[in-house]
Amino acid sequence: MPKMDILKAPSHQQQEKTISFDDTSVAFANQSNWQLKKTFFIFAAMNRNWLVKIGTFFIKLF
């Protein structure tokens, strides 16, 4: 039985670093300024209960 590929060490081995889930510079590093703005507006919209309720209602109608 050959050793499966999943047991190979991944190529991204790194020095262990201290983790902080509040570090937003890492959390959103893959998003350009434009993408981040877009994500911000999507979440800003979803943050409003009334908008989600109305939006869901109308989308279901269509």
Next chain:
Amino acid sequence: MLKFPIKGAIKNTIFEHFCGGETIEGCNETIKQLDAAHIGTILDYSVEGEESEESFDHTVEEILLTIKKAAESPAVPFSVFKVTGIATLELLEKVQSGRELTAEDQAAYARVKQRMNTLCKAAHDLHVRIFVDAEETWIQDTIDTLTYEMMDLYNHQECIVWNTYQMYRTESYSNLVKATETARKKGYELGIKLVRGAYMERERQRAHEMEYSDPIHATKEDTDQAYNKALQYFLDNHDILSICLGTHNEYSCLLMVQKMKEMGIAADDQHFWFAQLLGMSDNISFNLSHAGYNVAKYVPYGPIEAVMPYLFRRAAENTSVAGQASREFTLLKKEVRRRKRAVRQDLCKSKKAAQKA
């Protein structure tokens, strides 16, 4: 059917944020972007088709494609399926209840086993790990039985088939212990995906209507405690277990990281994985991955109309609660402010440099 302007608006906003695409090929860009941050993709075929034999066979074909994709791409470390995608809920429930199966039921159940075997055998032959998702308690015992049969067939050399444990269930911890003991006795590896659970309302409603005791822990704290207890149990038995923490709970992730450090387990040990949904808890996924831990994102895909219920659920859970913004939104605001500040600081520095010159 969604009309053009609405479909376009959804596609360019929440669909794009929470889903990989409408097809496997359509997910390639998402897979690439996640891979750039060393985060894997779990392609989740999210279409809940009609309950017919044709629809079940079609689902098997689609899942086989995701297995093939995982075999071809190191950026796709797992595949996944739900047993209700290949069997009727009614049949699974009937099997669990112990009621006598008609000849027709028996034939249908044999086909379910055959579909399950097709998927797990393909995963085994291609060395791809496969998650069997958890579902409602009244069909979960049947799912467990089917899954353990597959493990006994395919997990003796490698941990291919993984079962899911919903820790909001009062019985999940003892089920996990029993499954581990059986795996040890039979000599196969047990892959476990630990989640908190997703069907609480349905579970409670059914328990109330049918007058049996609530199968869910009474409080969130009890669920959290059970989750972390299972995590410790896993660590005590990790010689034959592999784990994927399917959670957006920061404490549970940090607890695992801390325990791994204490036990001298390497961050990238392939028996330890963390998973979150695409577009959610990026603060957890990206920071864990940045520190070298194994992370994957559940990436749902399918035609926009078919994934709308999923998108509604994501929107609903990101609304403010009692005026308190969601954790996601709070972090986004923080990052937007941080980048604005960085731009201002850069401007100041260049002005000063220009003045000096």
